Amino acid sequence: MNWPAIIEIFKKDLQETTRNRYVFLSVSVLPIIIVIENVFAVSQIINLPSTAAQLGQILPVTSLVVLLIPSVVTALLASTSVVIEKNNRSLEPLLATPITDTELLLGKCLAAFIPAMVVSYGTLAVLIGAIDTLTIGKLGHAVLPTPGMVYQFALIPLIGLLGTFVSLLVSTKIKDVRAAQQVSTFAVLPILAFAALISGIYAVNPLYQVAAILILAAFVVVVARITIRRFSRESILVSWS
Numbered sequence: 059m060n061w062p063a064i065i066e067i068f069k070k071d072l073q074e075t076t077r078n079r080y081v082f083l084s085v086s087v088l089p090i091i092i093v094i095e096n097v098f099a100v101s102q103i104i105n106l107p108s109t110a111a112q113l114g115q116i117l118p119v120t121s122l123v124v125l126l127i128p129s130v131v132t133a134l135l136a137s138t139s140v141v142i143e144k145n146n147r148s149l150e151p152l153l154a155t156p157i158t159d160t161e162l163l164l165g166k167c168l169a170a171f172i173p174a175m176v177v178s179y180g181t182l183a184v185l186i187g188a189i190d191t192l193t194i195g196k197l198g199h200a201v202l203p204t205p206g207m208v209y210q211f212a213l214i215p216l217i218g219l220l221g222t223f224v225s226l227l228v229s230t231k232i233k234d235v236r237a238a239q240q241v242s243t244f245a246v247l248p249i250l251a252f253a254a255l256i257s258g259i260y261a262v263n264p265l266y267q268v269a270a271i272l273i274l275a276a277f278v279v280v281v282a283r284i285t286i287r288r289f290s291r292e293s294i295l296v297s298w299s
Contacts, residue, residue, distance in 0.1 A: 130246070
């Protein structure tokens with residue numbers, strides 16, 4: 059594995075992301091909205107008489123909403139990875155290098171996956187800190203993280219990886235940036251639905267949740283292999299020329 063080449067692709071794609079104002083703003087807005095909305099909701103609930111019951115209803119939703127971030131962020135970043143390079147005429151020289159398809163896709167995967175993890179865990183940390191600050195002041199104790207949220211720490215990277223590989227596959231087949239983002243966002247919705255199902259079955263039996271997470275991990279491996287096999291630099295050059 060040519061790690062220096064992989065790192066160079068990672069750096070180059072990361073630079074392209076920071077230069078794209080539309081993508082950068084899209085990635086930044088979602089975490090801010092999630093934090094503000096959920097902190098506001100909790101701040102209103104802790105002043106109600108039935109605080110415990112209300113918090114019991116909203117906290118699972120609060121933690122589940124965070125799972126939107128890795129799916130949406132990876133869809134925004136990975137879906138444009140190949141398309142932008144093709145439009146900038148920088149893809150052909152890259153595909154002509156001796157780097158393998160696996161190394162090329164791994165570099166592009168890291169450029170979407172790592173920022174998504176930073177944003178996801180950063181948002182989760184800010185959300186937990188802000189909500190606990192409110193509840194400690196009003197109720198005298200912290201309410202987060204909940205037991206079910208522990209499994210969501212494992213779900214975030216799995217959703218991120220799955221969203222990344224699905225979006226990379228979309229990016230190699232679609233020529234328009236906006237269309238690639240829209241199709242990728244739609245494609246990751248089933249991923250989010252499955253993640254919601256996994257989170258919900260904690261109340262039934264935590265062991266079922268562990269089994270579901272392992273199934274999701276296996277699915278990530280399958281989708282990654284499909285993405286690598288379906289990626290063909292020759293077909294991209296011919297079909298997009």
